[in-house]
Amino acid sequence: MRQFLSVIAFMLIVIGSFSAYSNLGIPQIEPAPPPTEEVIDLGSMDMGQFLALGDRIFNGKGTCTLCHNSLGRAPMLDQIGSNAQARLDDARYAGSATDIEGYLRESLTDPSAYVVAGFGKAGTNDTESPMPGTESGSIALSGPELAAVLAFLQDNGGLEVTVEIPTDMGDEATDENAAEPGEPRAPFTSFQDLSDEFACEACHTIGEEAGDLGPNLSAIGATRDRDYIRRALLDPNAEIAEGFEEGMMPDDLGTQLYATELELLIDHLSQLK
Amino acid sequence: MRLPRLLQAALVLVGVYLGFIVVFDYMLEAVIPGSLLTMYMFFVTVGVFMVFTYDEERTRELVAPIKAMVENPIYRGARNTVFIVIPLLVGYGVYSRTLPSFEAPVELRTIHPAPPSTAKIYGERVNLLTLENPFRHYQTDDPEIFAEYVQEGAAVYIENCQYCHGDKLDGKGPYAEGLNPTPLNFQDIGTIAQLQESYLYWRIATGGPGLPKEAAPWISSMPVWQEFLTEEEIWKVILFLYDYTGHAPRSWGEAHDAGGH
Amino acid sequence: MRKTLSFGFLASLVALVVCVLAGTGPALAQEAAGFGPAPVLTAADYPTVAGVNGRLVIWIVAQLHLWFAAFVLAVPIFVFIIEAIGMRTRDKRYDDMAYEFIKVSITAYSITAILGGLLLFSLILFYPHLFGYLSTIFSKSMFYYALLFFGESAVLYLYYYGWHWLQGDLRKWIHLSLGLLLNAIGTTLMLLANAWLTFMMSPAGVDPAGVFNGNEWEAIHNFLWNPINIHRFVANIAYGGSIVGAYAAFKFLTARTSQEKAHYDWMGYNANFIAICALLPLPFAGYYLAAEIYAYSQQMGITLMGGIFAWLFIIQAVLIGALFLSANYYLWCGMGRSDGARRYYWAIKYIAIVLIGAFLVWFTPHTLVLTNSELKSLGGPHHSILGPLGIMPAKNTAVNLMIIFTFLSFLIYRRSNKVATVSWEGMGNTLQVALFTAGILNILFLGIYHGYFTNTVYKVAASIPQVLTTFVVIVVSLVLDSFIYRGARDVGPLHWGRIPDRAQYALFLLAVAFTWLMGLMGYIRSGIRQHWHVVDIMRDNSPNAFTPTLGYAANVVSVAAVIFLTLVIFVFWIAKVSSVKTLPAGYWKE
Structure with a gap:
């Protein structure tokens, strides 16, 4: 038993001295904490x-x-x-x-x-x-x-x-993406979506939506034909409705709309009677 | 007569210890760090123990005096003395180690790091590898003008530098004792004689705060002289430093391993 | 003993079931859906269980498992060798010793399995996402690992319990083959487990987002797999030898008869011999591993050798020095077994001076810890004398000298009981002296000239010819000595058991220092991953992702080492209890 205890004591002393040396004999350097994303303003x-x-x-x-x-x-x-x-x-x-x-x-x-x-x-x-x-x-x-x-x-x-x-x-990567020509968008298939996208009702009154910068289109099909409507969309300043100013309506719809969308608009508007 | 083995062992230990002190501190004039000496002596003691105890007979001889002192009633006086003195010594050792002192905590740092190859001085980025003292060429071209510049440099030195670096340029100015790290001794062959003028220009112009990151914390109290002196004044002081000490700046040929340590 | 058997089986069964459930369950689910990227975790993904620190639990349990596994894998390797030696020499002492070794390891085997199961549970509990991710990649190898454990258990028990049954010509051969099979399975187990951990250090078979390409062999055969395999294989043998040496030392100290003492002295000597043989090449396996880590990722290599871990190598140097010194001391003490040893005593103090001198160089740090007054006196932290001793060429030179002089201790130990009878003995000795002198001078020249007076490139390159020199000196000297002592006369019979008790403590020191050193190096191997579970692929975002200081790590290793030694003492005690019989008079009816 005496041998056993002295062996145990010897081992504990050895381990203890290793620990003591590691703690006291060498400088304790605090490692840098894991890096975090800097908040940059x-x-x-x-x-x-x-x-x-x-x-x-x-x-x-x-x-x-x-x-x-x-x-x-x-x-x-x-x-x-x-x-x-x-x-x-x-x-x-x-x-x-x-x-x-x-x-x-x-x-x-x-x-x-x-x-x-x-x-x-x-x-x-x-x-x-x-x-x-x-x-x-x-x-x-x-x-x-x-x-x-x-x-x-x-x-x-x-x-x-x-x-x-x-x-x-x-x-920066996203900036670069924006500068490049983006993916072509999918064409819209309903008048309401088109109207929302191009904000027609910001100026025109169509049904219940009311805008007063442009003519009321709620019954446009009753007075104008399809050719007139097409020209008004593609070249809005060719003929200005009475009481409204020239140059208010964007004149680049022709380059922004798909052909199907243009036809859809004309169809819808010409049926408003 | 052969010495008792215990005495031999003790003499070896004391001899090695004094050997370290004498060789390092006096002969080589590079003091051995206390922390390292402690570890050295620990392992030397282990080695001595190993050599003196690997054989049963020698071990008996080694411990015989200790055994006799502890067990033989004749030596009771010696035993009691030892048993009192050793705990007291250990106690004193522990006491003096734990006693708080005013010494600053030990920090790991490099005071004289390798220079960067470029530095920003007077708002401009200068290349320290190719930078030359604009007045150096007068040494051969026009010694009279050169002597004049050295005199002007001396005046700047006396006005600004000698308080710490000393009027003999030996690092023993009136304020030197208060500083840590100590001001550089320019007379020493290991200082400016090993350096290019551009290194001196960099150290003088940017001072303690201009030390690179690896030298942190920047407790060197060297001021940032570019805020007090003109570019010409610094170069003239450098002329004076070399002229007075008789050293020559490190030549441009070996520009690449200009390490300031 | 039967209890141990069923306990061991139970433990491996539990481990198997858990492996299958936890390891392969998610894996199968994943395979159907294809492999996803490595999970990105937040601190909330690390469960707190019973308020304990998960990392600490994993750390200690994994370390304990590793210690036992190293021991359990190493013992069959040298048991196999000793059994083969016994078969060749027909010396039954070898067979008995081999049996005693394997007996010691059998309880340790079940503890290894239990700790493995505990480690698995802890991983699933504390790091479920990491374990899930690893198990999707290593699904098959984890499954086979669990199955192999069955094979390992079966063969081990057959090997151990069939020892006395399988004796005699053909049967002994069958038994030896079982030993070989046992080693094959054990080594395979280690290789598989190594693959999982080296994957975490040098991931392969996955893209930068951690999406697995489905080729599991590629993930297993990652960059650091083989360097770790070699290092661990060699270190395991040295470690196993040192633990068995400690066992023999304890038995020696408590032996009551001189016969017993002689037996355990002999056993301790052999165990120490195994440990030293494996210890000598270990520094080189370590250099190889470090070089490969460097080659894999410069960043990881510099984290390893510079920065905060630089100081760890000072502690390592102290420990390795302790290993070398205690091994030498044991040899010197052992010379007392021979009556002819006195002829060589004069040499010991010179060996000691070189060993200690080389050791002091070996552990002189590059960055000195200086007090302010010392700093002031030196004028800076650079020490003109000690500074150059802190860099690699000095260390390489020192360690090669230590190896050569340890070998020299062994050489004089071997010679101590012999008297050469060949006529050219004098010339042979002159040749030996010339060989050692030339070798030492070459090592010094390579170290000093190439280390300090040539271009930086040669500093590291010079270490290879140094190692080769050491190797050549050892091999040539052994060959030469075997010729000089051909037909040599013995001084007298060797007195096994005639060795001071102090020498046994050298064996304990060897075992403890080895254990502790393995723990410390485990910390750095894992620590160089820093805040990554799988380097560059799966980040550790737990609150415990920081790298602890050396002192903290040392304390954890110490606690784990004390637990380990307690378990080892239990293992040894059990081995002893199994052979104790108590006769309870009048208890049983006649």
């Missing part, structure tokens, strides 16, 4: 604050300095002002950017588009970058955050800052 931000935001992301959430530091794990980024153009002109450059801002954006979102010589993944002959894309995965920067980092990189590299502060929190 872009509306009230000037360029200085925007750059500071980029700096914060660069050194914090973006985890860029893990590799882009003086230890040679990745290219230093304070020289890009003088390097970026040379890289764009390099024969090995395979990306699609045409200016320096585009190049920087591309190297953030698609790091393998151009790999600085000597920094590629081992065995890939500098065709594949070890850097993760910053829009997805563990870094997952939002559009404005990415823009802030870009602006910071330009400033830090001695370039003129060409990035503009995004105006809304919506991702």
